[in-house]
Amino acid sequence: VLHTAALTGFIYGIKTSLKRGAKVNEKNYGGQTPLHLAESKEICEILLDNGALLEVRDCISGDTPFLRAVQCKICTIVNFLLERGAEVNTKNDRRETALHIVVNDLEKVKTILDHGGEVNVKDIEGDTPLHVFISHGFDSECIELLLKRQAGVNIKNNAGLTPLHLAVLNNRT
Incomplete structure (x- = not known):
């Protein structure tokens, strides 16, 4: 009940x-x-x-x-x-934090970052939140917020891809 x-x-x-x-x-x-x-x-x-x-x-x-x-x-x-x-930086079974699983919502992204959300933590695939945001086509404002918080553009995931690689592969440059 x-x-x-x-x-x-x-x-x-x-x-x-x-x-x-x-x-x-x-x-x-x-x-x-x-x-x-x-x-x-x-x-x-x-x-x-x-x-x-x-x-x-x-x-x-x-x-x-x-x-x-x-x-x-x-x-x-x-x-x-x-x-x-x-x-704020708790992880689920896939080692994803809130920034990995947040929907494309600028207000939520700001809230998580303002409470200390880590921008360069990797999930089970080696993806950082920036990898995820670029792969899922998040608004440029959300991506810019991560970049302003020093999100690493050259961090490689388990497949050897950086967020920059993903941006080019997904035509999001």
Whole structure:
């Protein structure tokens, strides 16, 4: 019930479930807690105030609630979780950080960088966030933000390609 209430934004259901003893960190079939599924800042706040853990990982990809929020939700939730202590450079099972998995969203990229997101960390493929941004055709503003934070244009991934190679290969020069 608590997972469904978090996913649907049913605040009364969340509060009632918690009063009746629902476990705030109970995992569903995918290893996700209600905080992984929370769809608003208010729901996140209620769950955290009732003991929800920020760094618990799901069974699907090793994502924390913060990493899931980066992929799926509005920037206010991402910022809120960071303010409440989420680790900005935490990695999932593929060694991806928030900057590797963020959608093409300038506001989220700024938020992650402003909270200390590392620009030259490599994932399991050896890709840095700059490799990913260029490969996925992110807006030039997002790419420029990484470059201003000293993202390495000559760092090679496991295939021996630099972000510059990828820019040329993908006609993004």
